[in-house]
Amino acid sequence: MASPSVLEDRPAPLDAIADPPSLFDGTTRLYTSYVCPYAQRVWITRNFKGLQEKIKLVPLDLGNRPAWYKEKVYPENKVPALEHNGKIIGESLDLIKYLDNTFEGPSLFPEDHAKREYGEELLKYTDTFIKTVYTSLKGDPLKETAPVLDYLENSLYKFDDGPFFLGQFSLVDIAYIPFIERFQIVFNEFFKCDITAERPKLSAWIEEMNKIDAYAQTKIESKEILQIFKKKFM
Numbered sequence: 044m045a046s047p048s049v050l051e052d053r054p055a056p057l058d059a060i061a062d063p064p065s066l067f068d069g070t071t072r073l074y075t076s077y078v079c080p081y082a083q084r085v086w087i088t089r090n091f092k093g094l095q096e097k098i099k100l101v102p103l104d105l106g107n108r109p110a111w112y113k114e115k116v117y118p119e120n121k122v123p124a125l126e127h128n129g130k131i132i133g134e135s136l137d138l139i140k141y142l143d144n145t146f147e148g149p150s151l152f153p154e155d156h157a158k159r160e161y162g163e164e165l166l167k168y169t170d171t172f173i174k175t176v177y178t179s180l181k182g183d184p185l186k187e188t189a190p191v192l193d194y195l196e197n198s199l200y201k202f203d204d205g206p207f208f209l210g211q212f213s214l215v216d217i218a219y220i221p222f223i224e225r226f227q228i229v230f231n232e233f234f235k236c237d238i239t240a241e242r243p244k245l246s247a248w249i250e251e252m253n254k255i256d257a258y259a260q261t262k263i264e265s266k267e268i269l270q271i272f273k274k275k276f277m
């Protein structure tokens with residue numbers, strides 16, 4: 044696997060006793076958590092579009108969150124959220140589209156009508172995919188996840204002009220990778236199962252994803268992922 048060029052400095056997460064930044068001063072901020080897969084989607088998008096200077100990372104310690112975040116920034120009290128032009132926007136799938144449509148940098152959604160339509164379908168399917176896998180962890184994981192993993196494997200055959208879901212790298216790849224990355228690690232460790240076995244397209248897709256620096260920049264240690272899953276989902 045290719046490792047990231049040079050890792051961007053990661054500011055320390057803000058906890059309950061940290062002061063807020065000077066809110067709504069014109070700075071664009073991504074409120075995030077390094078361990079959150081939803082926030083990771085937005086982080087990858089920001090990196091790929093080259094917005095590191097324009098969008099400042101503000102990581103929070105989710106286990107010991109500052110009260111001002113819910114009170115003054117985002118009443119939902121979740122990450123990710125983006126502070127931009129005097130507003131706060133949440134929800135990772137809305138945010139990756141917002142970043143793609145609002146800021147400069149390479150486009151992350153194709154023009155082609157068939158690809159756009161399929162892209163929307165795959166973005167919708169993320170919810171089913173994620174729920175199925177998380178729920179399976181307390182049931183029969185191999186059996187229950189086979190249909191959703193096969194769905195992704197088959198989707199990767201749809202366009203043959205590149206290894207990504209819509210051929211070229213897009214928001215769809217960004218929406219799935221934080222979750223596939225985690226599920227691959229967790230299934231290997233806890234169930235001795237390789238989710239890419241007999242899924243050659245998924246295997247090749249992960250290999251291609253690992254070459255993308257914007258994503259490599261956002262990875263966390265496997266052992267941290269395993270600890271979180273053990274504590275929260277199993």
Ligand SMILES: N[C@@H](CCC(=O)N[C@@H](CS)C(=O)NCC(=O)O)C(=O)O
Nearest residue numbers: 079080081120121122123134135136
């Ligand atoms: N649907 C949201 C989900 C975001 C989410 O669940 N974030 C988690 C961290 S991974 C969070 O902030 N949890 C804090 C809480 O629920 O109190 C999205 O796609 O952005």
